[in-house]
Amino acid sequence: MAIKVGIPKGTRDHLPVAMRRREQVLAAIRRVYERHGFEPLETPAIENIETLSGKYGEEGDQLLFRILKRGAKAATGECDLGLRYDLTVPLARVVAMHQNELPKVFKRYQMQPVWRADRPGHGRFREFYQCDIDIVGAAEPVPEIDMLSAVAELFGELGFSAIALRLNDRRVLRGLIERAGVPAQRESQAIVAIDKLDKIGEDGVRRELLARGFVESVADALLELLRTASAGDVLLALDGVFAGMPDALAGVANLRKIVRGLEQMELGATRLVVDPCLARGLDYYTGAIFEVQSEDLAGSLAGGGRYDKLIGMFSGRELPACGVSLGLERILVVMQERGMFDTGEHACDAMLAYFSEDTLGASLRCCARLRHHGLRVDLYPCADKLGKQFAHANQMNIPYVVLIGPEEAEAGVVKLKDMRSGEQLQLDMDALLERLGAMTTHDGAS
């Protein structure tokens, strides 16, 4: 009797075809980020529960996967560990714990799964990869320029053609809210409403503000300001709006430097958009915030910003930092839907068919030889009918099958079947290597 099998809600197995696509994208991310001087970091999947608790708001706490104590203490139902919820809090913990081993300016990338007990939905999972870059230990604006140029280059390398970088600064957002007459302690309430502007429109945000208890005059003033600030030369308009507000003006100056810096860095088709309505939900941002969008696609592919206070919560001394997080699962879905992956991909260059136990030795020698030349070669492992073996090669999208029967073994040759054309040739080893496009020549002539 078989055990009932299932997989946890919101999780997936990544079978080989999907895995190769994931690997392809992860390799591109790694390549671009390393070219930009970011170094790899990995942290454990499990963290002490006190490291995670209270860092992601009330909702985040609900979504943590908690791990029961082991041994006799399990009976108490107490938890001491939780699964990683993002890559930013672990980074802050790493910086606090390894201060003396890390360089003063620490540029790291991290590509690992995180877990959230969210309601699963289309393209939303309970286990998903995040790919983050962060620069710790340096103030604005150069880290922002460096990171955004890396992200723009990455999307170009992945094959996205119409990418927009939307930029804003928390001080700009706060300035607009203050100017509209919102008291400081209600600022984050207003940010939550503004954050929905591109989803629910001006009317929706107005209703949301009123529902959150803002008076009509404040709501209208805020929307009017957002409208003013978004028209024409945005940075110039903001300078006008913020006369006499030094913090907000510092935000505008920062955005201006980031824009000018990025203009030096050959971003190709990437469009820069300063958007004073961009809010991003997370409480911990203190300066620039940004999102990466594909122009013909709702929602964002990446996002991030500066958070100069978060690491101090762990290390006891404030350390400036900023970061960008890529939504790998969404990027994969979009690339898949748009046919951006090579469909001709095959895992193997050739397959050695199994003819009989008598010729197995010759097949094994041939197989080893091809692999020594860098070819990816599958070895069919049992005495199935040849038709079945060819069907396997077709299913696996393997372009060539090599067959060694008694006559071939005797003569020191092989039969090569081209699975696309059906053509069948008799070749010696050198001709076979040439035909299969062997990449390297580890050993001498046959």
Place this chain on the structure above:
Amino acid sequence: MAIKVGIPKGTRDHLPVAMRRREQVLAAIRRVYERHGFEPLETPAIENIETLSGKYGEEGDQLLFRILKRGAKAATGECDLGLRYDLTVPLARVVAMHQNELPKVFKRYQMQPVWRADRPGHGRFREFYQCDIDIVGAAEPVPEIDMLSAVAELFGELGFSAIALRLNDRRVLRGLIERAGVPAQRESQAIVAIDKLDKIGEDGVRRELLARGFVESVADALLELLRTASAGDVLLALDGVFAGMPDALAGVANLRKIVRGLEQMELGATRLVVDPCLARGLDYYTGAIFEVQSEDLAGSLAGGGRYDKLIGMFSGRELPACGVSLGLERILVVMQERGMFDTGEHACDAMLAYFSEDTLGASLRCCARLRHHGLRVDLYPCADKLGKQFAHANQMNIPYVVLIGPEEAEAGVVKLKDMRSGEQLQLDMDALLERLGAMTTHDGAS
């Protein structure tokens, strides 16, 4: 006030230098396994608790990390999920759940962490990577030959020079135990004792057998048989011992085929050792079993075997399978201790120093240009003193620093400092690219 920071017992952060070594080994494993026709698979870190429970023996059940139910059910202290304990049970679940999507012969590799609440110790962790290959859907002996040749090639590629593959077959072991007069139902007790032979010696095994209630005559007969079987031509000796025992003889014939097959496959310096005392703990092996050892090192670097009944527990129909699991953490420790990693490695080819806001634009342009040519370039992000910036480059093992002051910016040149020699040169962009060994030429001449 800083939050108390810590990391769960038995887990580690992998900082950049360690990460690069892990990546280097994982890349070699991926490369060799793909050359042998294995395809990548990943499964979730979490599994339903009923998938994991009862699969790893009583001790294994104690070592599972269990995850509390979410929401209101958390208060009950009940668990519905657990962390992955190995990669074999998830594979069996995948094969059962995706029978129609997978090829009849499924060769997969999987490199992911597993979690065991074991007592941490030197080189023993609660989160560690396993790197498994398995071939599902084919009977002995070709999969064994294919896998072992891949493993031998891998250790060669990693730089191990004296590797021994120890081989045995469960039917041989069972035959020896039966011949010594051990009743079938006490077989696994005897296997547990024999498994310790290389650690505690013959006397130790004898004591262990007596302690487990075997009579002296049986213990002595068993040790005598193991001694006979291990001397001279082992396979020939075993044929003699097993006259009239068809199952045991099938085991010997299987080992003979595996040895002959491997001899065809150019294993280089790898030594094959048939060892009738090799037991390996796991209950589920049914045929060949093997371990990979470095000849001057106690313990094994990899191990595996054939388990033709396990997948049937999940899929309801028996499917032959065999696999090898690498101990990545141990391999890394050994390579580290033996100085098998390149110590001259550097994350970046060059660093752009920060001179002033006035020359930032020129520095950004230069930085982008170098990266477009495939160079890995760090950008120092703030106006620290140059001495501090040079110290950073030294700490990061970056061989060159590029500096653009007002005069260089004006003249369209750069200063290049060789951090090893201290030599400083003034160069134009083309000369800089040439000097840094730019790999590609994405854009035209300057």
